[in-house]
Amino acid sequence: MMTKAAVSKVRPGSAPKAGSSAGAVAVSIDASGLETRELNDRLRELLLSGAKRVEISHVCGQRYIGTRLYTPERHLMEIDIRGTAGNDLAAFLSGHKITVEGNAQDGVGNTMDSGEVVVRGRAGDVLGFSMRGGEIYVRDGCGYRAALHMKDCEGKRPVLVVGGGAQDFLGEYMAGGVVIILDRDGESHESSFMGTGMHGGVIYLRGTARVDQVGAQVEISPADEADRELIEEYVSRYLDRFPEVDMTKDEIMASPFVRLTPRSKRPYSGLYAY
Amino acid sequence: MDRKRRSRRELYTKEICACSIFGAMNREGDRFTGEGVMKAIASMRVRGNGLGGGFAAYGIYPDHRDLYAFHLMFTGPTDPARRAAKQELEAFLARKFDVYFDEEIPTDDSVFVRDPPLLWRYFVLPRKEGEDAEMTEEEYIVREIMAVNSKIENAYVFSSGKNMGCFKGVAYPEEIGEYFMLDRLYRGHTWTVHGRFPTNTQAWWGGAHPFGLLDTTVVHNGEVSSYGTNRWYLEMYGYACTLQTDTEVIAYAADLLMRRQKLPIEIVAKILAPPIWAAIDRMDEKEKRLMTALRMTYGPLLMNGPFAVIIGETGRMIGLTDRIRLRPLTAATRGEIFYISSEEASIRLISPHLDRVWTPRGGEPVIAEMKGYEKGSEESYEKGSEKSYERIC
Numbered sequence: 001m002m003t004k005a006a007v008s009k010v011r012p013g014s015a016p017k018a019g020s021s022a023g024a025v026a027v028s029i030d031a032s033g034l035e036t037r038e039l040n041d042r043l044r045e046l047l048l049s050g051a052k053r054v055e056i057s058h059v060c061g062q063r064y065i066g067t068r069l070y071t072p073e074r075h076l077m078e079i080d081i082r083g084t085a086g087n088d089l090a091a092f093l094s095g096h097k098i099t100v101e102g103n104a105q106d107g108v109g110n111t112m113d114s115g116e117v118v119v120r121g122r123a124g125d126v127l128g129f130s131m132r133g134g135e136i137y138v139r140d141g142c143g144y145r146a147a148l149h150m151k152d153c154e155g156k157r158p159v160l161v162v163g164g165g166a167q168d169f170l171g172e173y174m175a176g177g178v179v180i181i182l183d184r185d186g187e188s189h190e191s192s193f194m195g196t197g198m199h200g201g202v203i204y205l206r207g208t209a210r211v212d213q214v215g216a217q218v219e220i221s222p223a224d225e226a227d228r229e230l231i232e233e234y235v236s237r238y239l240d241r242f243p244e245v246d247m248t249k250d251e252i253m254a255s256p257f258v259r260l261t262p263r264s265k266r267p268y269s270g271l272y273a274y
Numbered sequence: 275m276d277r278k279r280r281s282r283r284e285l286y287t288k289e290i291c292a293c294s295i296f297g298a299m300n301r302e303g304d305r306f307t308g309e310g311v312m313k314a315i316a317s318m319r320v321r322g323n324g325l326g327g328g329f330a331a332y333g334i335y336p337d338h339r340d341l342y343a344f345h346l347m348f349t350g351p352t353d354p355a356r357r358a359a360k361q362e363l364e365a366f367l368a369r370k371f372d373v374y375f376d377e378e379i380p381t382d383d384s385v386f387v388r389d390p391p392l393l394w395r396y397f398v399l400p401r402k403e404g405e406d407a408e409m410t411e412e413e414y415i416v417r418e419i420m421a422v423n424s425k426i427e428n429a430y431v432f433s434s435g436k437n438m439g440c441f442k443g444v445a446y447p448e449e450i451g452e453y454f455m456l457d458r459l460y461r462g463h464t465w466t467v468h469g470r471f472p473t474n475t476q477a478w479w480g481g482a483h484p485f486g487l488l489d490t491t492v493v494h495n496g497e498v499s500s501y502g503t504n505r506w507y508l509e510m511y512g513y514a515c516t517l518q519t520d521t522e523v524i525a526y527a528a529d530l531l532m533r534r535q536k537l538p539i540e541i542v543a544k545i546l547a548p549p550i551w552a553a554i555d556r557m558d559e560k561e562k563r564l565m566t567a568l569r570m571t572y573g574p575l576l577m578n579g580p581f582a583v584i585i586g587e588t589g590r591m592i593g594l595t596d597r598i599r600l601r602p603l604t605a606a607t608r609g610e611i612f613y614i615s616s617e618e619a620s621i622r623l624i625s626p627h628l629d630r631v632w633t634p635r636g637g638e639p640v641i642a643e644m645k646g647y648e649k650g651s652e653e654s655y656e657k658g659s660e661k662s663y664e665r666i667c
Contacts (some may be wrong), residue, residue, distance in 0.1 A: 036320070061317055061619025084619040093436055103631065105617055106602055123603060124618070124633060143633040144599045168598065193552070193598075263477065 152176030326470025328442025
């Protein structure tokens with residue numbers, strides 16, 4: 001059952017090179033039967049030995065893939081995942097690029113710092129939880145509590161783009177960053193409690209939202225020119241990553257968008273005041 | 275480097291997590307062994323901690339399909355105590371039931387499990403005499419099970435339906451599966467499974483999931499913080515909560531609402547996980563009246579706190595989460611097989627290609643029904659598999 005990774009010999013300590021790693025030879029790992037810890041240990045070993053690209057096949061629920069990959073020297077690599085990535089994919093991710101050919105579960109990008117996550121499928125609950133930098137692109141929809149307490153941090157501005165719909169509590173306690181819900185299939189925004197407790201950042205929804213779907217402290221306004229420029233930029237990046245999507249940028253941008261922003265940076269400042 | 279502290283930290287390689295639940299139904303009624311569901315639940319091992327695992331399997335006793343299959347555990351501290359409990363139970367059964375066949379539940383004793391009780395099964399029919407003749411069989415059985423579980427020391431009926439059975443204990447669920455040889459001895463059309471991480475009470479064999487009454491079973495991930503209120507309400511209807519864990523109330527609530535009061539699951543879901551008042555305020559007049567009436571009538575059955583459950587019945591499997599979905603649940607279909615799980619990966623492990631995978635909304639049940647479940651109606655099977663609540667309003 002346990003399959004050993006086919007680790008190519010790379011000289012330990014070879015200096016990381018900046019820039020794109022496109023074309024770098026990928027090291028492959030067969031994750032069948034590997035436990036979470038074993039898989040992440042393997043990834044860290046590969047990173048330290050200078051690997052630039054890793055392909056992991058038969059991923060089936062292993063958690064925290066991509067975490068523990070920070071190095072002071074900022075070694076970076078690309079990780080391609082085939083299968084179903086387990087909970088907390090890309091937790092604390094530090095600059096790496098992760099692509100999932102399949103679906104992801106709960107907690108993708110938990111407290112992610114920087115880098116990029118691309119999910120060629122759907123994501124579960126608490127997507128982008130406490131994310132403070134980097135970008136996440138999900139081709140299809142996501143579950144409850146996406147962007148929960150997402151935040152700006154030290155000049156970083158996290159971005160979450162979801163091609164499908166989002167379920168309830170999108171942007172709950174959101175403190176910063178940008179969320180774009182494209183709702184390609186036109187099924188979302190039945191969701192409720194959007195932006196509950198939100199006190200920073202911005203959510204863009206393709207289509208519209210009713211007042212009763214958002215938290216009390218959320219303002220719904222139509223996206224203006226500057227907003228649409230920003231949205232268009234990320235729609236382009238979304239479509240670059242998912243050429244299989246059967247909509248063009250013009251088709252997506254032909255719809256109106258609304259912007260959800262907090263009315264106040266301190267929604268509860270009066271709560272305990274006399 | 276503080277070495278001592280480091281080694282102490284390394285003790286915690288276990289992730290502090292949650293329970294796992296899994297269910298699979300063949301909607302055509304074809305039966306399969308427990309091997310697949312054991313593999314699926316084992317893949318979520320990190321969610322549990324080895325202090326409870328169990329299975330409900332439907333369609334496993336076709337040779338005794340017309341008899342109620344009572345699974346008993348005798349939990350005394352010593353073998354003589356367990357034998358004494360068995361003797362007392364059998365004297366009770368002899369007065370109240372016709373026992374057609376009984377045997378020890380076969381186990382593989384090479385599988386290590388801690389403190390296994392004596393496990394026995396009885397295939398019975400109720401013998402209603404005197405005033406009891408008026409009662410339905412089911413009422414009679416429920417009453418007698420409550421009597422056993424609350425009055426006969428160290429004896430617990432943990433499974434009591436026809437042509438189905440629960441198997442559970444203190445170990446990881448896949449170990450319980452091996453202990454009872456579910457991959458070799460049984461074939462069922464519907465299986466539900468649970469891996470436990472007990473949070474509020476001590477682990478013991480009776481406290482493992484599933485919990486069941488007649489053919490209704492529940493596996494549960496979460497915490498019923500309204501347990502006290504729920505229990506008090508259910509006791510008024512004759513349900514004795516004896517198993518020291520919150521999930522028991524969900525099983526009895528399901529029995530009360532679905533079997534005794536014959537409410538459709540869509541309504542039951544709105545009793546256990548009702549919409550919040552603000553959402554009710556936005557409903558149209560008819561729906562608002564219904565939801566208000568349900569909340570007024572069944573307030574004490576509201577299950578507060580985070581939960582995801584799979585309710586099993588003969589021919590039906592229902593997934594439900596709390597109304598704001600504080601526990602995960604994924605549903606999927608592949609051909610005639612319907613899956614419900616805490617995690618998608620465990621479904622993919624045994625069925626890599628799926629027709630549809632989705633995350634049900636909080637408080638809205640996902641329902642898998644076997645062909646012909648509703649009075650042999652083809653139509654109900656076609657529509658029934660992903661039935662939505664809208665149909666009843």
